[in-house]
Amino acid sequence: MxxxxxxxxxxxxxxxxxxxxxxxxxxxxxxxxxxxxxxxxxxxxxxxxxxxxxxxxxxxxxxxxxxxxxxxxxxxxxxxxxxxxxxxxxxxxxxxxxxxxxxxxxxxxxxxxxxxxxxxxxxxxxxxxxxxxxxxxxxxxxxxxxxxxxxxxxxxxxxxxxxxxxxxxxxxxxxxxxxxxxxxxxxxxxxxxxxxxxxxxxxxxxxxxxxxxxxxxxxxxxxxxxxxxxxxxxxxxxxxxxxxxxxxxxxxxxxxxxxxxxxxxxxxxxxxxxxxxxxxxxxxxxxxxxxxxxxxxxxxxxxxxxxxxxxxxxxxxxxxxRKMFSRLFIVESFWSQDNDGGRPLINVRWPGYESFYDHFSITFIMLNLIILSIFFTIERVKGFIPKFCFSRPQTRSFNYLKTLFKQSNLTF
Incomplete structure (x- = not known):
């Protein structure tokens, strides 16, 4: 299999x-x-x-x-x-x-x-x-x-x-x-x-x-x-x-x-x-x-x-x-380079919320993971399972997501 x-x-x-x-x-x-x-x-x-x-x-x-x-x-x-x-x-x-x-x-x-x-x-x-x-x-x-x-x-x-x-x-x-x-x-x-x-x-x-x-x-x-x-x-x-x-x-x-x-x-x-x-x-x-x-x-x-x-x-x-981790934490995301060609811009979306980020911190990541997990739990109970998709093929795997975090000098 x-x-x-x-x-x-x-x-x-x-x-x-x-x-x-x-x-x-x-x-x-x-x-x-x-x-x-x-x-x-x-x-x-x-x-x-x-x-x-x-x-x-x-x-x-x-x-x-x-x-x-x-x-x-x-x-x-x-x-x-x-x-x-x-x-x-x-x-x-x-x-x-x-x-x-x-x-x-x-x-x-x-x-x-x-x-x-x-x-x-x-x-x-x-x-x-x-x-x-x-x-x-x-x-x-x-x-x-x-x-x-x-x-x-x-x-x-x-x-x-x-x-x-x-x-x-x-x-x-x-x-x-x-x-x-x-x-x-x-x-x-x-x-x-x-x-x-x-x-x-x-x-x-x-x-x-x-x-x-x-x-x-x-x-x-x-x-x-x-x-x-x-x-x-x-x-x-x-x-x-x-x-x-x-x-x-x-x-x-x-x-x-x-x-x-x-x-x-x-x-x-x-x-x-x-x-x-x-x-x-x-x-x-x-x-x-x-x-x-x-x-x-x-x-x-x-x-x-x-x-x-x-x-x-x-x-x-x-x-x-087996995309459970991705479905749990990321509802919809897109990435691209910022205007000066530096860090990747990450656009994270879920119902009623959308933001672009070019700088990461452990505090920010942990806070958003907690928020998303709470949201997922509530919506799952209501019968809604969030969609998961990436706009480009190179971001469709968990490994590439880890690469993005590494570029921000973080471990994941």
Missing amino acids: ADGLVLRGTMRAHTDSVTAIATPIDNSDMIVTASRDKSIILWHLTKEERTYGVPRRRLTGHSHFVQDVVLSSDGQFALSGSWDGELRLWDLAAGKSARRFVGHTKDVMSVAFSVDNRQIVSASRDRTIKLWNTLGECKYTIQDGDAHSDWVSCVRFSPNTVHPTIVSASWDRTVKVWNLTNCKLRNTLAGHSGYVNTVAVSPDGSLCASGGKDGVILLWDLAEGKKLYSLDAGAIIHALCFSPNRYWLCAATEQSIKIWDLESKSIVEDLKVDLKTEADAATGGNANKKKVIYCTSLNWSADGSTLFSGYTDGVLLIELT
Whole structure:
């Protein structure tokens, strides 16, 4: 296991591949997962030492694999897409299907809520993208003309409300960007040499990442419709997600989970669980029938502290970040040189307070650490976990923070 993340526990209830993981934006103690066992599970996160969560409800109704699931922003509803060709809207409190969306002629591969939860988009193996309202009425179908020429594997809304867009990925090896207002094509992003399985949009909506058969992640500028650069994952990519509070991109591949720092374009984590094999009584231990288990889905918690990953054997693994010291004491900081090129200027922020410092003293440091620790304790009780981010990659580690203090003739 890599140094930055530590395996915290597992969650077991699905009997087949975990195809999607949805986490709430309020960071509450629940997640929702979809599986090829035809079910959706609402989990309560107990965060116990061995079993990190327990099933609270199992939602059934789809007659085939459930390929995708997402949550509404208020966490009250889940939206699923299945190989039975339908979408379903689920009332999580009641544990029942509230609405069916019928219109696709083949498997539904991907679904998404708009930022305001008023619109729904779906992608299918029938090569179409459909835009729905929450009443289950299809308002527009993207087909023919500029539409994809093969299966549409993934579709997402951009969180950018100024220029609302839909981003889709396809087995025709392209990613397409559509104007949400009229469902017209804005850009076709070409560059992959194999089918594209997945696409993810950054939290600010400025860029997207795509990956699939060729094992290469392409990063795109959504506004300009241009390729920025590529990252080699080395294996088929099944899922991508951006960290909500770090400039990181995570990829689920058939070898491992890889995490890149996008500023340095370097791998910061390569999470290789022991590749398990299936050779139980059902196969009689026949080596020829062994099946390698790999990650098929992943998602971050809203605060970026927890990474959930789902595997082909139905197991979920939960990794926690080890940035606890940084999250405890520094809410947000930026550094640069002062005007005369001398000491570093440190800008420390937390709610209601911001200051620049070019001179440190032990008294000042200790006082601020005490204040910050008190603030953290109060806000943690209230349910708020401060964000942690650095503006430059060289200040993203604790070692570099120590270097800054050494430049001020202090020990830390």
